[in-house]
Amino acid sequence: MLYQNAHLLQIRPASQQWVAGTDMRVLPELKDAWLLTQNGRIKAFGPMSECPQGHHEETLDCTDRILMPAWCDSHSHLVYAGNRESEWMDRLNGLTYEQVAARGGGIVNSAQLLNETPEEEIYQQSKLRLQEVISLGTGALEIKSGYGLTLEGELKMLRVIRRLKEEAPIPIRATFLAAHALPTRYKDDKAAYLQLVIDEMLPRVAGDGLADYIDVFCEKGYFDIQDTELLMEAGARYGLPAKIHVNQFNAFGGVAAAVRHGALSVDHLEELDPVDVRALAGSKTMPVALPGCSFFLGIPYTPGRTLIDAGLPLALATDFNPGSAPSGNMNLVVALACNKMKLTPEEAINAATLNGAYAMGLSSETGSITVGKRTNLILTKRNVSVSSFGYRFGSPLIQQVIEQ
Ligand SMILES: N=CN[C@@H](CCC(=O)O)C(=O)O
Ligand SMILES: [Zn+2]
Known part of the structure; x- marks a missing residue:
């Protein structure tokens, strides 16, 4: 396919895996450009003055439209059964997320439903959600168990x-996230559950090649630093790098522990301590903000400005799940990041594409317009600007999602 007269956005060399600090304000672009794809990959691109001549089977005129990488959503729980609408109603009536969980709701509620639901039914429900997020422009996705x-x-x-x-x-x-909550059966014996996860689940999961990463909900009332370190070490023995839920409600050293263990990402960070920022400096661990969760639970937004102003990178993801963020819409996430976290549209787009791809180990596949990367692209409607992604919140800006 030959795309012509396009405004190409987020053009990067293959060597660039992420952007950080002030570089996040820059989104390299080429206006009035062509882009050629072949066998699902970007083959070449350049200015229209050098557009390849001759016959091309398929061409698409992109006048007045942006052609950019599709969203990279590096944190989701898209596979689940049913929903938790009744807990949401309880929260509307004044309970907090933590109070709902303490009454037996929350993650263990979803776990009960999932265990009761046939695999085929879970697959059908999840497939619909996957189709929905793809139609909204998501071109790469991480999904957790748990x-x-x-x-x-x-x-x-x-x-x-x-x-x-x-x-x-x-x-x-x-991502394997058995350490998401203590199941009811083990509520007074965390050590036994950890043993089950490490000695029985992990060898099966790794042996069957079912996971790329390991995750832990490192939080008061869930898993502490020692548990998290134990699980990260166990994951490493099976070749599973860590992506850790940390600092959602409390900051108590989980970020530094994750960095020490070479975690690929630390996700949530609604609570952030200067110690966490220092721990991330110079590391290869990507901080990931989940503003849809902050919006839905009414908790603080991750201080993305603090992270970026400290010279760090930042990625954005949906956290799509039935309890704290029942939306997989990355367009909304980008708009929230601008309006609530005060990211510039350029920073938000970098966070939701290039940096998101890094946060799930897909840098060589997607996240930018780069020769050789997959043809996972978004074509906007006419007269959409970079700012529109923050300013025109809630408006459908995408004309076509290109996934080959
Ligand atoms: N915080 C832990 N896990 C999910 C919420 C899961 C749930 O409430 O079902 C999150 O990332 O927000
Ligand atoms: Zn999550």
Whole structure:
């Protein structure tokens, strides 16, 4: 396919894996450009004055439109059963997320439902959500387990993720998150649950090649630093790098622990201590903000400005899940990042494309307009500017999602 007269956005050399600090304000572009794709990959691009001549099977005129990489959503729990609308109603009536969880709701509620639901049904429900996010411009996605909390439940979730991986037109990464909450059966014996996760679940998950990463909900009332370190070390023994839920409600050293263990990303960070910022400096760990969760739970937004102004990179993701963020809309995430976290549109787009791809190990595949990367692209409607992604919040700006 030959795209002509396009405004190409987010053009990067293959060597550039992320942008940080003041560089996040820059979105390299080429106006009045052509782009050629072949076999699902970007083959070449350049200014219209040098557009390849001759016959091309298919061409698309992109006059007045931006052609850019599709969104890279590096943190989701898109595979789940049913919903938690009744808990949401409880929160509307005044309960907090933590109070709902303390009453037996929350993650363990989703876990019960997931264990009761047949695998095929979970697959069908999740597939619909996947189709929805792809139609909204998501071109790469990470999906976590963590609503099983039993060997069979976790394997069931990961098999569904594998099936979605095999069938989807976009790259998907799977993360093993059995340490998402203590299942009711183990509520007074965390050590026994950790043993189950490490000695029984992990060898099966890794042996069957069902996960790319390991995750832990490092939070008061869930898993502490020692548990998190134990799980990161166990994951490493099976070749699974860590992506850690940390600092959602409390900051108590989880970021530094994750960095020490070479985690690929630390996600949430609604609570941020100067110690966390110092721990991230000079590391290869990507901080990931989830503004949809802040919006839905009414908790603080991740201080993205503090991170970027300290010279760090930042990625944005949806956290799509039934409890704290039942939306997989990356367009909304980008708009929230601008309006609530005070990111410039350029910073937000860098965070939602190039840096998001890094945060799920997909830098060589997607996240920028780069020769050789996948043809995972968004073509906007006419007269959409870079600022529109923050300013025109809620407006559908995408004309076509290109996934080959
Ligand atoms: N915080 C932990 N896990 C999810 C929420 C899961 C749930 O409430 O079901 C999150 O990232 O927000
Ligand atoms: Zn999450």
